[in-house]
Amino acid sequence: MNDRRLNRTGGIAGLAYLVIASAAAAITSKPPGPHASNQSVQHFFIEYQGRLVAQGWLYALATGLVIWFAVAVRRVLYAASSGRHLGDLFFVGTVAVGALSFVSMSIRIVAAGAAAELSASAVRAVGTDFSLVLLALCGFIVALSAIGYACCVIPDGLLPRWTGWLAIVAATVNVAGTASVFVTDGPLSIEGGFATVLPVAATAAWYLGTSISMFTARDETLSQPL
Template identity: 25%
Template structure:
């Protein structure tokens, strides 16, 4: 029978999402922390207006690709175990993450455009900037949903190596812990601080790249004798 390559495309979308997100981060440069002065925050947005808006567009593209990857991942789990709720939770989790991402990115870009066009608004730039940073931290709880569900699905179906399940659990736990940094108002554990921003992001990227590679290879195992093949038709 003709083999479908839908999962391969989903894996490529996952790799592309990480690459585009990294490029967006490099384009934006070193954004100030919310603990820095209001003048520093407003100065960054004013001086790097073009780069911030370009980065926002790249992050939006990365979010769309990330959703594509999530849909492919959920489909793999569903084909391997149609009786489980985990695939639906994986899909719902990625949809929610994409929605949060698009909203956050759009608001950030709109805020930057508005306050740099109407310069008197620069005086209040630190307020929405801080609010969006806190929103991003709390979104770690939403990130834990598809990763936790993916861990459960992998343990049930073994369509990925078992270490991928434990890796997904690690990502989920770290993301939830990072969300609780909103109780801090300063220091290394404040929302958006380098440690809080980098560690969950790097772990998430590594897991997505590993899963994407397995999808690109299209060599996932059939979970049981006589079961519907995960890859192909």
């Protein structure tokens, strides 16, 4: 596969990842909030078992796409003056987050299948709280990959510099979101919504800008060796 085609397929993979991940997020109704009882959470997992399994399957599919996206973006970042190292930082961080999401969704599928036999508190702890805490703490890894990307793109202009600033915003919001593990109630708690929605939205905006920009990457960046 030539470099231009790799860039374009990487951009397509990034866009497809966002579409599939958005579809996965919307496949279930809004989950119970922080004030919901453990029994309400258990009932949610029992009622929406099929949808939760489909949601996990879609997220797993999206993980493969985001890895392909990361491969293509790293190829462009390697052309930066420090791209050999920072490009790897972006790639490893993106793959690590995808792998942890894969694990989280696998456990969520298992919790959905066993929700009727488990205690209500166990369903909440394993099926909801574990996944949300893992997503929140992944903010540190997302931030590292975003900083690596920004440090390649902003100085060298390999891709539009505004995508580097989107990465900076994503890094800031994701690190802030990790603090939700210390909040036990309200909209900023793990189950409150804002602590997960805002980091995910900021990261999605960065990925969207980068995916679109991959179609117009400068020709000279494509001739650099891996």
